[in-house]
Structure formats: structure tokens, C-alpha cells
Amino acid sequence: VPLPPSQDLYSSRDLQGLTVEHDVETFREGETLVLTLKDKGVLEEAEDVLVNVTLVAQEQAKQNLELRQKKPQYVPYEEEDPATATQGPQPKVLLPKYSAPPQRPSFRLGPGGGAPAGGGPGGDPQAGTPPGPAPQSLQLPPLRLAPEYLTPEEMVTFRKTRRRVKRLRRKPLKADDLLPMAPGDTQGDFGSRWGWGGLRGAHGCWE
Template sequence: ERYSARDLQGLTVEHDPASIPEGQTLVLTLKDRGVLEPGEDVLEQAALAAQERAREEQELRRKKPPYVPYEEEEPGPAPQGPKVPSLLSKYDEPAPRPSFRLGPGGTQDGGDTPKVPLPGPTPQSLELPLPRLAPEYLTEQEMAVTFRKTKRRVKRLRKKEKPLRADDLLALAPGDTQGDFGSRWGWGGPRGSWGPEE
């Protein structure tokens, strides 16, 4: 089964149009990708793809300082918009490769090229909505909102107790409270005394 230029119409070629030599015929093959990877089929030329990979590897091999804490940006106009410094630039995702679509007849489609968004924050409008006067009365929607009333806590009052006195404790003591309660130095029984010697 042979393919013609009609079958290639609308496919994407993942090469910079400037890198393809003019007037030369190139053999394009489908780019390798995973079976479950989403996306459409992309064509590439094996030799050009190898050159681009070699160029990228050379850039990675160059001695670059891994971290420059006080890197200053060069002053001057930035045609692509302000450069947003990344925190860990060596972990950034690689930039997408330039590509183009094939038009009718297998030529480069010059129409409807998507605009590449400028890096940096998206521009925002500075126009504010016109101010409104606050209404004096609540609307029906505002009246419908009700708040749950909190229950008031009843404070419990503690009964004040009388101060404790020695006379109150004597009434609670069991037995005789007037007699001898023993020696402080020991019990001095028939087996001997363990208090101070006399």
C-alpha cells in the first residue's frame, strides 16, 4: 500500500522549518512514542532528529554553575515579555520543539499557525466595575438568611462552705482525744528502745 501527499495532509512535522534544506527531498518517519501516550502522530527525519539531540546534549555538557544566588538579569528591552526566574531551573521541563503542519500536496501549511503565548503572567484589565450605592433596606434574600441563636449558659453558683476549725475536727475523731498518743522517739517496750539513749 503506497501513501501519497494526500494522506500526509494535516500531520505534524517536529522540525524547525528553517533547519530543513530547501529543494531537498526528506524521508519522514513516525516518531517513536509510548503506546499509551496521548497525542497525535508526529513525523520526523532521523538524521535531523539526531542532530537536534546532539546539540541539546552539548548544551547540557557545558560547564554551567548549578546555582547562582545573586544572578542579575541583563537590563534591556525584553521582546518576549518579562522573564520569570525559576527556583530550580535545572528541573524545569524542556521547551517544546518547533513544529509545523503539512498542507495539501505535502508542503508546509503557512496558514493558521497557533500563536505561542508569551511567558510570564497573563495581562489583566485595570478597569474596575462601576461603584454601586448600598441599599438602605435589606433585600428578600438577605432577610431569608437567619442565624442560629446561641443558648445562654446558666451560671451555677457554688455554696460557700464554712471555714474548718479545730473544734469541728475533735467531734469527728474516734475514741479518746485527751490521752497519750505515744512517744515520739520510739515505743520503748520490753524488747528495747530504739530512741535516744539515756
């Protein structure tokens, strides 16, 4: 079978720009490691990442060993972990067990498929390390007096839409409209106004 031309072969030039999800210091001089594409979801549109299966297993075993050596998750008096006390104030997590995993160190391959100088992408020695907590400023904004009236922008937020209620107009009734509503027989005897008391007054007292 004839081999394809040399320019069509897959070489280290095609590895330029790919991300390796390991610390650059884990690769020793003269050591040969096989990197494979990291598994990802079918619909995931993230870039391709190269990993080594052996290094991933070693990092996972090291992480499990550190978790076993740590104290239990329950801390009654909110004591700080001595391992993270030197890193400054850490954000408190409600359920650290279910939080997202920390960002792993990585670097990009330079020209020719080699690691860049300095240990991180672009030669920056700190570029391969995960970013720490963002610095926060303690300077408060300048105080200002509250105005007595709302501004037009604030009025828009407080403006409420009124619900329109449809009122039904009633047609005034006339005498001709009330005649059909009266009973049919209006000439009969409707009884005494005073009931039995009127009968007793007409015929005398009952014995």
C-alpha cells in the same frame, strides 16, 4: 504477486494534516529526508507526529552545546541571562533543571503532503514558532467599598454545619429504686461517731 489497485496505495495524500515536529526552515529545497513516527506511550492519546532522526540528534547536540556555554545554574544576585534579556521579563522557575522542556517548533502538512506557504500551518509565518509569554495588563480593577454585612453568597461560604449532640435522658430515681442499692445488714453496730475519743470520754482518761 499482483499489485493492489492504484487507489489503495499509500501516497502523499494520506500525509495531509500530520504534524512535523521540526522548523520548516530546516528543510532545504531538493533535499530528501525520511520522516518517521515519533515514539509515544502506549496509553498516550496524542496525535501522530513525524520526526527525522538525524535532525533530532542535531538539535539535541546543539542544545547540549548551548547548555555547556552557559554560565552555572547558581546565580547569587538573580542576574538576568543576557541571552534572554531582550525577550522581556521571564517567569522565574524554582528548579529549571527539572522543568518541562520548551515547546518545539512544528508545522502541519498541507494538501499533497507538502509544507504550507509561509513556514507555518495555514500560511501564517509565526504559527510554527512556539508561543511566547502571555501579555499581562497593569490596569487594576475599580475599587469599591466593603459592605458592612455579608451577601447571601458570602454567607454560604461561612456557614458551618453544627454537630448534633445526642443527649441521654436520665430517669429520675425514686425511693423504691434506692433500696436495692443499700447494704444488706442495716441493724449492726457501725462504731462510735467520735471513734477512740468517744471511748476515752466514756471511761475516763487513759493513764
